[in-house]
Every structure is written in C-alpha cells, then in structure tokens.
Amino acid sequence: MEKFSWTPTSARGPACLKPPRQSSHSHIPAAKPCNPEHLVYNYEGAAELRPTTTPGDLMTDTAAQDFHRDLKSLLDGLDSRLPNPFPEWPGGHPDQVEAALIDAVLSIRARYGKADTGVRAAVSRYKDAIGDQAPNSLSRLADFDAVKLAEVLHNHQMTGAETKAAAIVQAARTLSGIGVETAADTDPQDPSHRAAYLNVPGLGPVTWSYFTMLIGAHDVKPDTWVKRFVKLALESPELDTDEYVRRLVNAAAAELDVDPRVLDHAIWLYMRSR
Structure with missing residues (x-):
C-alpha cells in the first residue's frame, strides 16, 4: 500500500488522493484524509493540514491500511445508525x-x-x-x-x-x-x-x-459513549487508544464534511438513547 502524507490546503478539509466517498449524510463531495496523524481542527472549523517533513512522520503501510479499514467500518456504522441529517451541535460557550x-x-x-x-x-x-x-x-x-x-x-x-x-x-x-x-x-x-x-x-x-x-475548538472527545460507538461500528471489543478513536472520528467528520463536534454530539445522542 502506498504511503500517504498530508499536503497543505486552505480548503474545508484535507486534500484527496482518491475519489471522494459519497455518503447519505452529505451532498458535498467528501474530503479525503490521507494521513490522519496530521489532522488538526482550528477554531474556524477548517482542517489544518500539517505537511509531512520527515519519513518518520508517515504511517507504516500496515498502520495506514488498518486505519483506512477501520475508517470505512466507522463510516458504514454512521450511515446505518445515525439520523440524516445529524442533530445540531448545541453550540458550547464561545468566548466564555x-x-x-x-x-x-x-x-x-x-x-x-x-x-x-x-x-x-x-x-x-x-x-x-x-x-x-x-x-x-x-x-x-x-x-x-x-x-x-x-x-x-x-x-x-x-x-x-x-x-x-x-x-x-x-x-x-x-x-x-x-x-x-x-x-x-x-x-x-x-x-x-x-x-x-x-x-x-x-x-x-x-x-x-x-x-x-x-470554547471553539473543532475536535472530538473520546469519551465512554464515543468509544462504545466506535467499538460497535468496528465490531471490536478492544481499541488501540483514546487518541486513535479521536483521530478516527475526526477523519470520519472530514470524510462527511461536517464539524467534528456535530458528529461527536450525534454519536453521543445515539448512544445515550440506546
């Protein structure tokens, strides 16, 4: 499998290295994350893509393959379980x-x-x-x-x-x-x-x-409910780390072209209602 690295962009999500995935949750061509380790969301909601500078920054072939397999499973789980459109994020406490x-x-x-x-x-x-x-x-x-x-x-x-x-x-x-x-x-x-x-x-x-x-950061919190949903979607009793879950859900949000907080909230509501 080819190693992917981020390329800088000012667009609403990372650059694509393959055709965008179509989802029932978005009519907009999805942004395609290529190396999820470098995805950081800023306060304006855009995915800031940090360019790879050394070979050590790249995911290994196996790690990248496993990540994209898990990402596909998560996206399938989101499509089959969550409502369309996603519920609104309540808004937090900006500037408070x-x-x-x-x-x-x-x-x-x-x-x-x-x-x-x-x-x-x-x-x-x-x-x-x-x-x-x-x-x-x-x-x-x-x-x-x-x-x-x-x-x-x-x-x-x-x-x-x-x-x-x-x-x-x-x-x-x-x-x-x-x-x-x-x-x-x-x-x-x-x-x-x-x-x-x-x-x-x-x-x-x-x-x-x-x-x-x-207060405004566009991110995901890997709490109990989010981790349980990811385990459910991946059909896996164990996950690597909380950070892996955070990167995986952030990557899914980029795929669907939605604010990660909206996706986090939708997952939380779904799991709390089960």
Whole structure:
C-alpha cells in the first residue's frame, strides 16, 4: 500500500488522493484524509493540514491500511445508525471560558440535563451569581472559594479525591497562572496549557478536549459513549487508544464534511438513547 502524507490546503478539509466517498449524510463531495496523524481542527472549523517533513512522520503501510479499514467500518456504522441529517451541535460557550470550564468538569460522569436541570442549570446559576452572562475570566473563577462555588453550583459531586468545584477552581488557578485568562488565550495545541489542566487531580484528556471544544475548538472527545460507538461500528471489543478513536472520528467528520463536534454530539445522542 502506498504511503500517504498530508499536503497543505486552505480548503474545508484535507486534500484527496482518491475519489471522494459519497455518503447519505452529505451532498458535498467528501474530503479525503490521507494521513490522519496530521489532522488538526482550528477554531474556524477548517482542517489544518500539517505537511509531512520527515519519513518518520508517515504511517507504516500496515498502520495506514488498518486505519483506512477501520475508517470505512466507522463510516458504514454512521450511515446505518445515525439520523440524516445529524442533530445540531448545541453550540458550547464561545468566548466564555469560565462557563466552558465549569461545564466540562461538571459533565464528568453526570447527566447533562436541560436548560433548568443538571450541568446546564449549574452553569446558569454561576452566571446569575456573578452577574455576568458571558463570563470570560479564569482569574475571577480562580478567586472563588471551592466550598462557596459548590454551593453556587448546587453540586457536591466528586472527581477523584476532590469535589468537582475544587477541581474547577484549581484548574482555573493553574491555567491563569501561566497566562491563560480568556477563551482566546486557550490553545488546545499548546502542551503547557494541556499539562496545566491535566495536572489537576481528577481531570483528564477527555475533559480537556471537551473544554476546548466548548470554547471553539473543532475536535472530538473520546469519551465512554464515543468509544462504545466506535467499538460497535468496528465490531471490536478492544481499541488501540483514546487518541486513535479521536483521530478516527475526526477523519470520519472530514470524510462527511461536517464539524467534528456535530458528529461527536450525534454519536453521543445515539448512544445515550440506546
């Protein structure tokens, strides 16, 4: 099998090296990912394609073959199981870094709820408590007492050995401590930003992905529901890694020419309703 590498493009998805796959979920000729290791979505929703610079950046023949086999199985599973068109992505919290952080952490092993219940209601209570419907200052959230924040959110759930409220405050402190103050300051691709978040006990890479998605990053969170769907589509009890699942679903979104967050949300809704 020929080794593929990305070529830079400003188009809405990666360049194609073979005819586009037609899908019932898209009337637009699909973008064809050639080396999924280099697919990164930016805040504007375009797939940023990082050119291969060394032979070591290329997938091996076997790895590429396995990936494209799994991608085909996933696309077949999406076509046969998900509604057409996909449900809309709720929209997250663009330019509201405080709301996004609270939402991401409270969503850990929790029911998301409707506007007046669950996580969404907790975010609304926080906005009302501080008198700001577009909260975008991590230093303000970092100044909160964790016990007081739990009372405001009406949430005393735990993540790891800490309350979720304590994890939120600590994450706000570590991020603001390295100069991340607003949503615009947050860079999903900056290792120091990711490390600051992951250093908080009880927080992990899945909620980091979800946090950045909520403020605008076009990506996928490989949570329990997404991984279960991929396993179902691939008819495989085991998957390589969470990162493999993330790359696979991102590649499927590029194939279908949809925002990865829309696909992530559609998978989540399907699995929660089964």
